Amino acid sequence: MRPSIFSCLREALVAQVKNITIVLKPKVTSEFESILPNLASWLHRRKKTVFFLSKEKERLTKLFKGDLKNINFVEEKNLHDNTDLIITMGGDGTLIGVSRNVKKSSPPIFGVNMGHLGFITEFSKVEFFDQLEETLRGNYKLTTLSLYQVEVFKKGKVIFKGNFLNDLVINNNQISRMLTLSVESEGEHIYNLSGDGLIISSPIGSTAYSLAAGGPIINPKVNAITMTPICAHSLTHRPLVIPDNTSVTIKAAKPDEMIKLTLDGQQAFVISSQETVRVTKKKSLNVRLIKNTDRTYFRTLKEKFTHGMRDTK
Structure with missing residues (x-):
């Protein structure tokens, strides 16, 4: 046979x-x-x-x-x-x-x-x-997650390149100082953000720092990225969800401002106001995870956000 x-x-x-x-x-x-x-x-x-x-x-x-x-x-x-x-x-x-x-x-x-x-x-x-x-x-079954690329440009040349799976955090490199960021997508200006910083998160990262800062939960099957302000100095700046096939460009809106980039809370890079940050999805590169078939996304979500809660009975 x-x-x-x-x-x-x-x-x-x-x-x-x-x-x-x-x-x-x-x-x-x-x-x-x-x-x-x-x-x-x-x-x-x-x-x-x-x-x-x-x-x-x-x-x-x-x-x-x-x-x-x-x-x-x-x-x-x-x-x-x-x-x-x-x-x-x-x-x-x-x-x-x-x-x-x-x-x-x-x-x-x-x-x-x-x-x-x-x-x-x-x-x-x-x-x-x-x-x-x-x-x-x-x-086994696989879950596929996207990676996102961060590039820093100075006078048209790339001086830093890194990846994130969860999020990119952009904040002031100095202690307890507000900064102002100019944020664009596909060459179109979105806003100038004044506050403690900005979180750019993937769907899988939307349940991390972004959520704590007031951002939405995005299902990993949704092809999107979230921009969540950190303590924005304006009531009109709210989290923004955009398609993940678009690029996001960020730079300091004021001269002599030093900005710190933190990728997944593990890798950091400091840039000046003369440098520009661009975030894009890495289309040809994915993370493949072995899936636990006994679990679902919403089951994990419920367990994660009820874990540690005090019994009120």
């Missing part, structure tokens, strides 16, 4: 997942003491080659009590080139840090949340082994 095309495709998917790289939440050891050696052994029994980032050697020596014979290492700059699956262990921030540097050939990411609740790290630390087993068998 000849195998069906579907079984052949499934076998091909399984065969592809050979090299697995595990990326850990930085500066934490105690919460990995039991789970990490167990995970590495579990993968080794399934004949998977396990990699960690080279910078983790010292921490792993403690966690594995010096026994690193089945552990391999990869440089961070080569993370997306030498692996078939990336497992992030931490929170949303750990996954976002990996996602910002994806390439066209990057593998899917399996996000394990080591805390109580993650928004894009969909798998719990207490129950992910069964779901990882299904992933290694080729039984």
